[in-house]
Amino acid sequence: MAQYFSVHPENPQPRLLKQAVALLDQGGVLAVPTDSSYSLVCHLDDKSAVDAVRRIRGLDDKQLLALICRDLSELASYARVDNAQYRLLKLGTPGPFTFVLEASKEVPRRVSHPQRKTIGLRVPENRVLLDLLELHGGPLLATTLILPGETDPLNDPEEIRDRLEKQVAGVIEAGACPLEPTTVVDLTTSPPEVLRRGRGDPATLGL
DSSP: OOEEEEOOSSSOOHHHHHHHHHHHHTTOOEEEOOSSSOEEEEETTOHHHHHHHHHHHTOOTTSOOEEEOSSHHHHHTSEEOOHHHHHHHHHHOSSSEEEEEEEOTTSOGGGSOTTTOEEEEEOOOOHHHHHHHHHHTSOEEEEEOOOTTOSSOOOOHHHHHHHHTTTOSEEEEOSOOOOOOOEEEETTSSSOEEEEOOSSOGGGGTO
């Protein structure tokens, strides 16, 4: 059964987050709050955990998962970023944007786009998730927690535990999320292209 961690949204208890990180290190999938909606996260280098995330979501291997990073410098080590792209990244991080960039060699081939070799990356503006990433010591693979056949993400952590208690290792509860997806911006095109409008305002990036 999934472990349930109730943490303070602004001052999350390190003891509880360390227990959640231990589940990730054991190959578990977590349901976590973000600055857009609840997401599923797992260890970047654990193939079985990545497969489990795809199975829960009903995704095939052609659908991109995003990489959630602690800060811009960590993001830049997992993508090829030129000066113009970096300026836009500085404007949109941390925040509710997902940026599509060319993946660096640090990204396992199985999680980048099979044809384009791109990856979606973001730096969230959520204290709980940022503290979790800090304790984990690296980025996490993530996808919005929308179950197959549904259009809206799950936003009630108790419902998430009830519906996914045998599929996730843990649920972190820190209050409701905004329930609006990230804005997805493709920085591999010139000019950059807004692929999905969400919570992040493209005008912040001058788009």
